Amino acid sequence: MDKVLEVKGITKLYKNNRGVKDISFDIYKGDIYGFLGPNGAGKTTVMKTIVGLCRANQGEINIFGYNIANQFEQAMAKVGCIIETADSYEYLSAYDNLKIASRFYDGIDSNRIDEVLEIVGLSPYKKEKTNGFSLGMKQRLGVAGAILSRPQFLILDEPTNGLDIEGMADIRNMIISLAREQQITFFVSSHLAHEMQLMCNRVGILNNGLLIKEGLITDILEKHTSLEEFFIEQAKNSRGD
Numbered sequence: 001m002d003k004v005l006e007v008k009g010i011t012k013l014y015k016n017n018r019g020v021k022d023i024s025f026d027i028y029k030g031d032i033y034g035f036l037g038p039n040g041a042g043k044t045t046v047m048k049t050i051v052g053l054c055r056a057n058q059g060e061i062n063i064f065g066y067n068i069a070n071q072f073e074q075a076m077a078k079v080g081c082i083i084e085t086a087d088s089y090e091y092l093s094a095y096d097n098l099k100i101a102s103r104f105y106d107g108i109d110s111n112r113i114d115e116v117l118e119i120v121g122l123s124p125y126k127k128e129k130t131n132g133f134s135l136g137m138k139q140r141l142g143v144a145g146a147i148l149s150r151p152q153f154l155i156l157d158e159p160t161n162g163l164d165i166e167g168m169a170d171i172r173n174m175i176i177s178l179a180r181e182q183q184i185t186f187f188v189s190s191h192l193a194h195e196m197q198l199m200c201n202r203v204g205i206l207n208n209g210l211l212i213k214e215g216l217i218t219d220i221l222e223k224h225t226s227l228e229e230f231f232i233e234q235a236k237n238s239r240g241d
Contacts, residue, residue, distance in 0.1 A: 086142020136167030
């Protein structure tokens with residue numbers, strides 16, 4: 001299988017000695033790989049380190065075979081991401097927000113903007129200012145911006161955080177659809193085990209800054225009634241309970 005992301009022994013510690021320690025995992029083409037862990041487990045820290053928003057104390061990260069330390073532009077050329085929040089200029093329309101974003105990429109025209117708005121289900125609202133958008137609509141616009149450049153690898157930090165049940169289902173189904181129809185590989189984080197179970201094919205359990213277990217969702221569900229049960233079991237094991 002083609003390896004999209006390779007993380008080797010990443011450690012990132014802050015002044016308070018919190019962070020992540022010796023994190024290693026791989027993501028392969030076609031994966032929807034989920035990082036499952038409670039708030040504060042280190043999920044966002046790992047994602048920030050991967051996309052260059054913070055620098056690891058040690059370890060190595062390769063994306064599509066390029067090392068981010070010395071081949072950053074090549075590594076990020078086919079990557080889209082939303083880290084923490086999907087921001088927008090609220091006094092502008094959805095279309096105009098994407099028009100501004102398109103200036104950072106080559107070959108993005110109005111047809112492509114209309115295409116991504118259609119993909120994320122915002123075409124009927126493209127002329128509306130985003131200050132009237134619901135949280136779910138803002139998340140959809142964030143995804144539209146993240147896929148604007150036709151990335152092959154998309155990193156989404158807590159994409160369903162704060163959404164209601166219908167909103168979570170919409171974002172989840174959109175991710176699954178993009179993976180199937182656009183051939184995008186995903187790395188998604190969440191503290192919601194049920195969402196990860198429905199969305200992902202592989203999962204890594206992160207707790208207290210450590211990656212304590214990885215596995216295929218299908219293998220996990222052969223031995224456990226749910227991903228939530230598996231997570232609780234692994235968290236207890238890691239504490240020695």
